[in-house]
Amino acid sequence: MEPTTNDLNMNLFDRALDRLCLTPIGLAGLILLLLLPFIPPFNQEYMLRWLIYCGFVAAMSVGFDFTAGYINIVNFGYMAVAGTGGYTSALLVINAGLSPWIAMLAGGVSSAVLGLIIGMISLRLRGIFAACLSWFFGLAVMGLAIKMVWLTRGPLGLRTPRLFETESNVPFYFLIIILVYLTYLICKWVVRSKMGLAFQAIAQNMDAARTSGINPIFYRVFNFTMSCAIAGVLGGFYAHFYGILTPDMMHTSKTVEILAVAYIGGRGSLWGGAVVAFPFIFLMEIVRSTLSHLPGLNLVIYALVLILVMIYYPGGFSYFYDTHIRQPKNRALRYFLNGREAKI
């Protein structure tokens, strides 16, 4: 990242925040999330499990939005890509005796290779065809995971060692919060660089972008590979947190869950999905567990919210935030919400 012009009139704290792609409210939110496991109702183990799942969905939705929001291709096999990473990682730990930490990265590499392949072969296709191709790819990978019983134990599920040798969920919670933030940070860095401009140019008008000297092949494949690599690492986390891995995690309905969160959060914002995931998924989990005599109610609400957002408020939460909350009159509040703004 090259220094921006407003670096000069910023103090050290503001500059650090800017580099870390955070606003003061973002930092406050992050600190709140880190303190959450010590605040009474959330310090119970089952609540922490839900929160970890929230974090997983949040991180996945950031990675998903990196493709869907910036080059306008919906990767409909996203969970299958994550599942590939998870299975690679789990199999490496079980069969090769690797440490889960290294295996997680290896899972990321394998997913990146998969993403490279999907990205390459979907190059010739327009929006919906590319989505279909990634969807079929996901279906095929899931089918393989179900049928290669000798390797993956199929629907019976693969037992995987956990990352930390404790019963407690707290370390996992901290890890996933760090992963959410890292995912966001890496994506944001890429998007802030010149590459982000190229992504947006490609998404808006491929021909115009090509005329301006942007090579769409490189940027599209790069974007796809990177978002799949993120999914792979997160899939590794999923595998080594739950301790059991079934082909079910690759199912299209799981991708739909990620997609819904990313879109409700607001496409093209990166942070929207991550912010929405925590309250939204958490509420869904509460609905699911308290109204367990009404199975599927949480998903009905889920789908209704998705439909309403898609029809009436396609900008999602981030658009709402930008238009209604972000520009208050009070200067202190404004600083809190936006950080130090560039002087014009």
Add this chain to the structure above:
Amino acid sequence: MSKNNMSDTLTWLKTAPGLSIVISIVVAVAATIDAGPYLLVNMVVTGGMLALVATGLTLMLGVLNIPMFAHGEYFMIGSLTAYYIFTPISGFIMEHPDSWLVTFGPFIAILGALIGGAIAGAISEKLVFGPLRRRSTDNWVMNSFLLTVGVSVLLVNLHQLIFGADFKGIVGYWQGMPISIAGAYISLDRALAFVISAVIVVLFYLFMTYTRTGMAIRAVSQDITGAEIVGIDIEKIVMLTISLACALAGVAGGSLLFMYPSYPTVGLEPLYMAWFVVILSGLGNILGAVAGAFMVALLKVITMEYVGAGWDFVVPSALIMLILIFKPSGIFGSDVRGVLDK
């Protein structure tokens, strides 16, 4: 003249549709000789059902440019309607084995499935697609696709919430001896399901080709402004198209209730398969969709026979990805352009 015809045929054989059709026929014949005629029968029954679902999907894509992800759920609605209509009828048949309902009761159930699908389609147009179309049509294909994803999740879980997740199936529609064709036994249900789907596909084709309404639908699919200029009521045509497409899925669900009992996610398999067909045959091509349906059915049956059950997602999706790579517009191409995404 005949010579000219010959050379025409030869040229056609060298194109992608000709080649793929010839290869499929050869493969079908070879597999039938190798494994027995039941394979062909299975293929024909599955293909007939797929043709119904895929035609509806093609219609949605070709005319309205909606890549329907929820099409399987209209299949589910059809099968659910047929189940709730047929259960009292079969109770009645038990008590009165000689009544006319023994023969015609199933038809009532299947007709109910058709109407149920059409009504569900009309409702979703009123509540979901209409509002989106009126609000904005930018990036229409992707937005409507995501919208149908939401509809799909909604319908699946409403089914689970209201009717429960258990299998709601019947033993069979028609009692009677199976028909024997060339040494393969086909139950009456399967034979009639195929007949029903064939009749409906033919009727649908005639409707689209010869009636004024069918022509209006095709006109809208080619040029929406031109259609409006000549006085076609677009809103009406859109509504009709969606109900027709959903009715086709519903009738497929209703007539196959004996094979696919109704449960929340019953629509997934027909949906995947119909998407394979649509990608294979190119968007918006109805005759291509029918041919493609039989090809996908053949692919599926052969995979089940020679590779094993459960591989029937892996092999077809791998093949279809290959087709997408080399021929993104599908085997039969498509000359019908979408309306809202230019």
